[in-house]
Amino acid sequence: MARHEPERTCIVTRAAQPAAGLIRFVLGPDNQVFADLKHKLPGRGVWVTARRDQVQEAVKRRLFARAFKAEVRVPETLADDIAASLRDDVRQGLSLANKAGVVLTGFAKLDSAIAEKPVVALIHAAEAAEDGRRKLANQLRKRLGEAISDFPVIQDLSNDELGLALGRSNVIHAALVAGAGSVGFLNRWHRYRTYCGIEADPSGLETETGEPTIMQPAGSERNE
Secondary structure, eight states: OOOOOOEEEBTTTOOEEEGGGEEEEEEOGGGBEEEETTSOOSSOOEEEESSHHHHHHHHHTTHHHHHHTSOOBOOTTHHHHHHHHHHHHHHHHHHHHHHTTOEEESHHHHHHHHHHSOEEEEEEOTTOOHHHHHHHHHHHHHHHGGGGGGOOEEOOSOHHHHHHHHTSSOOOEEEEESSTTHHHHHHHHHHHHHHHTOSSOBOSSSSBOOOOOOOOOTTOOSOO
16 A cells, blocks of 8 residues: 655645645744755644745745744745755765766766666766767667657766766766666756756757656655
């Protein structure tokens, strides 16, 4: 029997939805509002749809004070701070995937791996040259055909961010293969992009990237 996921009500839209699609907020010291991205902090929580524009709306309309029924302190940068935290979480997820041995790097290695291994996503540094992206995309087309439209391509992280996550310098192209850590990273990436409102991003494959459909609170993956 499928486990019933509890629903929560967004204080902006007033719509109820599964908790995985919202961000929980709690009060910290001096009644400052904090985002509980892992849904684990103690205390009463209020919920906002996990999108930057919805958090901005909650701040603008002073909805946290109304929801907590208290005088609260809300950082003006709250929405941007959450985006930065979720981006950090993407990097952490990639680091965990790398430790799990499911990350491949280097153009030549990827070129052969696409044909021989269960590659589940491509990762390009934001600065990656179009030529390299196109060559790897062509390899994918040979393997996937029309199914390429559902294949995730990550282009959100810079060369420096990839290097920091993977513990090596000058990472331009990488790939994920199936295994422990891959799903966790893709969920974190999906959550970040959904929050920023960029679910459909040009993938470098001349179509839209596919997105994993499972969303979890950041850091809650069980198989990492």
